[in-house]
Amino acid sequence: xxxxxxxxxxxxxxxxxxxxxxxxxxxxxxxxxxxxxxxxxxxxxxxxxxxxxxxxxxxxxxxxxxxxxxxxxxxxxxxxxxxxxxxxxxxxxxxxxxxxxxxxxxxxxxxxxxxxxxxxxxxxxxxxxxxxxxxxxxxxxxxxxxxxxxxxxxxxxxxxxxxxxxxxxxxxxxxxxxxxxxxx
Numbered sequence: 001x002x003x004x005x006x007x008x009x010x011x012x013x014x015x016x017x018x019x020x021x022x023x024x025x026x027x028x029x030x031x032x033x034x035x036x037x038x039x040x041x042x043x044x045x046x047x048x049x050x051x052x053x054x055x056x057x058x059x060x061x062x063x064x065x066x067x068x069x070x071x072x073x074x075x076x077x078x079x080x081x082x083x084x085x086x087x088x089x090x091x092x093x094x095x096x097x098x099x100x101x102x103x104x105x106x107x108x109x110x111x112x113x114x115x116x117x118x119x120x121x122x123x124x125x126x127x128x129x130x131x132x133x134x135x136x137x138x139x140x141x142x143x144x145x146x147x148x149x150x151x152x153x154x155x156x157x158x159x160x161x162x163x164x165x166x167x168x169x170x171x172x173x174x175x176x177x178x179x180x181x182x183x184x
Contacts, residue, residue, distance in 0.1 A: 031061040037093075038090070039051075039098050041097075041101045046076070047069040047075045052093035054083060056077070078107065080108045081097060084114065089117065089118070092118050096117050099133060109146065110144070111136040111145050112135060113136045113137075138158040138159065140163050147162065152180075154178070157178060
């Protein structure tokens, strides 16, 4: 099973690398020091690095990114992209970040659903079509995170402040519960 997934990941990596190089100036890099995959995207003036693992990139990886970016490029290491929850998921997340860029979104604001990244990646390989990765759903509106949000003190789910009804407004310095937790 692991061998099959490894071969699948290699095939997918080659496919995404080809698509990304042709379409959007993105690259999926492997950091041998950290044994970790990450995505680099941009032009020679501005380059973004998306990394699913917390911590800074190794000196070798930073040097590779600087070489790819060229002199004078502003390199930004995105700290807001979705972090991997399982060891060994970095390749899947790197491919997901590349697909997100190819489809016109910013992985820094696109909150992937970590539990569904591998499954969606396998579906892309089977179908041969790059589609948006599932994002984490929040709020009553079932939309993405963004703007001013508040977390329920009971269940921890996040809600857009603009989606709250008048009777469910937040009072400063007091706890807040969503209607699901409050009603029952």
